[in-house]
Amino acid sequence: MVVRLLFFFVLLLLVEVYAFQAFKTLLRNRWMLMGYGAISLVLFLYIAYSFLNFDRSVGQTKQTMFTMGLMLLVYVPKIVLALVLLGEDMYRLISGMFRAAVGDSGEGFFGARRTFVSQIGLGLASIPFFSLIYGMTIGKYNFKVIKQTIHFPDLPIEFDGFTITQISDVHSGSFDDPEKISYAIDLINQQNSDLVLFTGDIVNTHAKEMYPWIDTFKAINRPAYGKFSVLGNHDYGEYIDWKTQQEKEENFEAIKKLYGDIGFELLLNEHRFIEKDGKRIALIGVENWGHNFKKVGDIKKASKEVAQDDFKIVMSHDPSHWDYELKQDPKNYQLTLSGHTHGMQFGIEIPGFFKWSLAQYIYPQWAGLYETMGRYVYVNRGFGFHAYPGRVGIMPEITVIELKKGKKVS
Template sequence: MFRWIFFFLFIAVVEVYAFQAFKTVTKTKWILMAYQVISLAAVLYIFYQFSQFDRRVGQNSRTLFTLGLLLLLFIPKLLLTGFMLMEDVYRVFSGFITYFMGDIQNRDFLPERRRFVSQVALVVAAIPFTSLLYGMTKGKYNFRVLKQTLFFEDLPDDFDGFTITQISDVHSGSFDDPEKIEYAVHLINQHKTDMMVFTGDIVNTHATEMHPWIDTFNKIENHEYGKYAVLGNHDYGEYIDWPSQQAKDENFEAIKALYGQIGFDLLLNQHTKIKKGNSEIALVGVENWGKNFKQAGDLAKASEGLSAQDFKILMSHDPSHWEYEVKNHEKHFQLTLSGHTHGLQFGIEIPGLVRWSPVQYVYKQWAGLYENVGRYIYVNRGLGFHAYPGRVGIWPEITVFELKKREKVA
């Protein structure tokens, strides 16, 4: 009860301060009235939708929109509140000075709000508002093909120049634009790599979420050395209340079957040998293993029979697996391909200058390439989106790798 009281008080404070910013900038009654009506309607809609959330269903298009609306409205208003609070600190301090030390004839305790401060606050708040709005309308399908060349001294000679396409975190239950998904498949097919991998999370929860998209993903062309996949944390149906364990198990089996229905071989704590010429490499696939999520991955089982000298590519959905089990493993996994983080779908990436997202405070490896004593992990930013129905600064990704042989240093 106290938690809800605190929450409502917090929302009330934010709304009052945000309104103060508008009221300081304009005195036009119809604008202020329209702002109040829209804000009240949005708050009531958000509260109603959250009260109707059904844990037996989980995330759907309505909950995606509701969360997007919540972020779209309240992140800018939180910024406005911050500016107004800072101004109030100044006003109180200034009021003390004026009241106790100023002109005895002019003892108004609090000076009026300054229009300039509210104008600056509104301009600053407009930045996340427009960014989040763009992310929900355009950014979520702003697909990028990122190319990465990786060098290894122990890469077998026949694999010098071998190419791999990676996708991850499709979250098909969030899609709402068939034309955009067709375009993503077109981008995948453009690059005609030797092999393709899919590092998990084909759905949000239910296998049926993928059914409208099976024909589209079946348009991904065959790759000479195969298409392989592993499971992600959302593929286990862990985040809703099921009517029975049997229903959950049936959904899980249906999700595993989905990968085959779109032409991918699903590796479940196992490996396969990729042969080219007189050489071979091992492609190792583990089930999900996350520091804070389901730990079904069994690296020992998946790599049974492999040695430290074998060249290995590991598919493991959650990059925390690399941090806690893989990067210093005695079998020396040369390359790990992961996903999971989505880069939080929000951040700033300017190559060579800045790369930031709040998710970096949770995951040491959250987007792109990382290295530890000659062992690499690449964290794909994901093809789809989840929770927030958009992307800002961290765009949906298709990755194309080229493996190159590096000459040993004498």
């Protein structure tokens, strides 16, 4: 751990050296350059101190989230700037080798840095800089209602047009604006769906994070067919060092109770039948199952009394569960609803045309709808935020899914 941190800080120092070169090329005033250097040093020391003094018995706090946001705000633009100057250095090296080969030493081996290259670098660096500021001030509460229609040949005709509102990854310990959260709850209620589902991560770690928000989330209307939920990986309290095992278990029990406190029925490897006009569909809720995270979800236990020909909706927090188990299961789970990835809270998305995030290099199914052999998973982009206190490009999501009988018309 110490070696990795040391490597990380050395890397940041190298980025600082390159960024300083760009500002040195552009800033002719000695005092301005000294001021830039002093501010950079203070920020580096603050970030390093905060990381080195992270308390694993407490976990993420508003302060640690601020530090993460500050680090990204300072160093992502500088990394962009450093890459531009590194490209210039490669060009200068090749040019110097060529000049040395032909005996031309007029400009010296490396030659001088070009002002316009530093200007280009700063221009490019400004894009993530202002994007990150936007994400931490506006983007994190820029809630989007995303509507998705999915066609199923085996859907009972009585459920044609049945609607589901899904939220996921609330991470209530990160919130700091009651008015914005109340606005999001109003958006959920405005959808007037038949069913409301919550696919896990009600807190970052501690049950107490949700206490100030219980009344707010309790205001989510209970539709005709109910409100159901499952647990996410953060709900198990796995990411801090607890003083005792008993303290961890008491926190876990309190977190499970939270779902009931806000009016959701928590499904722990179990199912419920949703009945309409004499027909039924099965709603199956599994505990967390992640390829790289806690595996306590048990689909066989959860669907033990569900028939092969029942139409099935699975709530499973981590989409890797669908990828590794559910999509090929012979019991035919037609639709899985997940969350977990947050779309990494950073990416580029043009609805209907293009989406990209670093999340896609970790999760094949990371945002939106995916299909294999007529079996679907929908990955919600998350309601809240975690670690980085913002969202850039990948906005907080309230999903409305409409089930339709038949095949999709091309």
